[in-house]
Amino acid sequence: MTGLTLTQEDTNPPEGGPVGAHQAKRDKAADRAAMRAFRPSRRAPAVVVAVLLTLLGLLVAVETVSALVGSPLRLVPYDRMLGWASSTLWSNPLFVLASVIVALIGLALLITALVPGRPRMMPVRSHDPDVIIGLRPKSVTRALAHAAEEVPGVHSARATLRGGTVAVTPSTSGWDKERFTHEVREAVLTRLAGLDLVEPYRVTVDVKERK
Structure with a gap:
């Protein structure tokens, strides 16, 4: 052919x-x-980002209120995270990997926002x-x-x-x-x-x- x-x-x-x-x-x-x-609209990615940000905001609000009333819930292990961050070097492979993942997620969201969808x-x-x-x-x-x-x-x-x-x-x-x-x-x-x-x-x- x-x-x-x-x-x-x-x-x-x-x-x-x-x-x-x-x-x-x-x-x-x-x-x-x-x-x-x-x-073209980007409804699906916008909904996902909005839901994630809402859940993050609710988590911060719950943790803040519970700490103010004197009975912190500690849903997130802040102490362990802070200890790991303070004792981890910038050259640590795990830290570099986490940074790359976060950067790629941010880049993907940026590209999704800029590139037009199918009409x-x-x-x-x-x-x-x-x-x-x-x-x-x-x-x-x-x-x-x-x-x-x-x-x-x-x-x-x-x-x-x-x-x-x-x-x-x-x-x-x-x-x-x-x-x-x-x-x-x-x-x-x-x-x-x-x-x-x-x-x-x-x-x-x-x-x-x-x-």
């Missing part, structure tokens, strides 16, 4: 006629509103800040796969989203891979332009020969 891959930037066709400054401003505001509305919905242009429209990624890939399958000679096709790229893999029984690649690309780009998504997407086509 052989394949040919071609990449092309997706560009929306220019709108006909001049656009007034007021409408252009509304279009930009509408795009920003849609992007904010469908911005639940893909914003579509509405030209009105008060109207928010979105499409499910699965619906978009299905529509693009159908567009590729409408090309004569294509038996089946699948489309996947990888960040800002749409990867289309059509299956054909022909030998003119370059022609199929061009026609599939054009069909997918036309359907993508018709969806009028807010974010631009690149399109890659990898034609597979059907045995």
Whole structure:
């Protein structure tokens, strides 16, 4: 099975006629509103961190109150921990290992917060800040796969989203891979332009020969 891959930037066709400054401003505001509305959230990591911090706060509060009333619970062996810390050198392998683990956990939380998650919905242009429209990624890939399958000679096709790229893999029984690649690309780009998504997407086509 052989394949040919071609990449092309997706560009929306220019709108006909001049656009007034007021409408252009509304279009930009509408795009920003849609992007904010469908911005991927990090709920699961946030919930985990919030629960851990809450439990830690409750533990500190319980220990503090119990010590103030004269009957410390000592749920955490502070004395042993303090003794170990005061007698342990910075070069101790166990201390270095613990420091590395804590640093890795902090780095993982930072990366989780900074790296965007997978979008639940893909914003579509509405030209009105008060109207928010979105499409499910699965619906978009299905529509693009159908567009590729409408090309004569294509038996089946699948489309996947990888960040800002749409990867289309059509299956054909022909030998003119370059022609199929061009026609599939054009069909997918036309359907993508018709969806009028807010974010631009690149399109890659990898034609597979059907045995």
